[in-house]
Amino acid sequence: MAGISASQVKELRDRTGAGMMDCKNALAESGGDVEVAVDWLRKKGLAAAAKRSGRTASQGLVALAQNGQVGAVVEVNSETDFVARNEKFQDFVTTVADVALGLPAGSDADALKQATYPGTSHTVQDQLTQLIGTIGENMSLRRAATVDAGAGMLGTYLHGTIAPGLGKIGVLVRLDTSNPGDGLGTLGRQLAMHVAAANPQSISREDLDAAVLRRERDVLMEQARGSGKPENIIEKMVEGRLRKFFEEVCLVDQVFVIDSESKVGKVLENASKEAGGPVTVGQFVRFALGEGLGKQEEDQGAA
Numbered sequence: 347m348a349g350i351s352a353s354q355v356k357e358l359r360d361r362t363g364a365g366m367m368d369c370k371n372a373l374a375e376s377g378g379d380v381e382v383a384v385d386w387l388r389k390k391g392l393a394a395a396a397k398r399s400g401r402t403a404s405q406g407l408v409a410l411a412q413n414g415q416v417g418a419v420v421e422v423n424s425e426t427d428f429v430a431r432n433e434k435f436q437d438f439v440t441t442v443a444d445v446a447l448g449l450p451a452g453s454d455a456d457a458l459k460q461a462t463y464p465g466t467s468h469t470v471q472d473q474l475t476q477l478i479g480t481i482g483e484n485m486s487l488r489r490a491a492t493v494d495a496g497a498g499m500l501g502t503y504l505h506g507t508i509a510p511g512l513g514k515i516g517v518l519v520r521l522d523t524s525n526p527g528d529g530l531g532t533l534g535r536q537l538a539m540h541v542a543a544a545n546p547q548s549i550s551r552e553d554l555d556a557a558v559l560r561r562e563r564d565v566l567m568e569q570a571r572g573s574g575k576p577e578n579i580i581e582k583m584v585e586g587r588l589r590k591f592f593e594e595v596c597l598v599d600q601v602f603v604i605d606s607e608s609k610v611g612k613v614l615e616n617a618s619k620e621a622g623g624p625v626t627v628g629q630f631v632r633f634a635l636g637e638g639l640g641k642q643e644e645d646q647g648a649a
Contacts, residue, residue, distance in 0.1 A: 365472030409443035501534025
């Protein structure tokens, strides 16, 4: 494929949504003419994805895979919930979660897209492009995360399960401890269930995004100033309201959904006593299907 530049391949991929190797083959067959290559891909049915790339994909599935103390969670979106029940789509999402499981901890969706799809010589992204052409809906591999609990304990939870390992909300929780045991396995799962239900933004106040805290403080300050009280009183009012905010968004400050009574921080403190050493949440990942995406609005009467 001498004479085919990377910029030509990129342009063709951007225009058609076809896989990298398909674009290279098309350019080779067309003598490097991008316009002819577009038609070549269309004739082969490999450019079908391009026609759908602008349509909102906010449905789909979240998949969770686990191997010992290593877990992976991925979100693959489609346009409709109907596709989420398609066997080919489910097989793809399950396989992609397994691929993510083999990547280094901290790997994201971009790394996963470039990984080799099992049983083929092409990438996960190329396989997805082919699937788009086969099923006929726009799809996207939106998010992926891999967590390695190491010597600690990994808690997992999948909500809204429609098939093994496939659902609507997937959670991974890494418990850091030097004394893992059966009891902590139960706690890990309970904490994952809690994260699914309570949707914390951070583990603790110290971990909370500074921009989020600053924005909340500014809002509370403006609200408090509306009371007409002196600035020193306003400061105290804001601090009180911030404590309530922390209880809503910081994991250790939230009320544990399992007993609806204890703070998560207290639950971890009790677990530390039973384990004979510190038990802390080192990391959590929560993927809720379609979170933050606009929903596709379709005219059901349209032809």
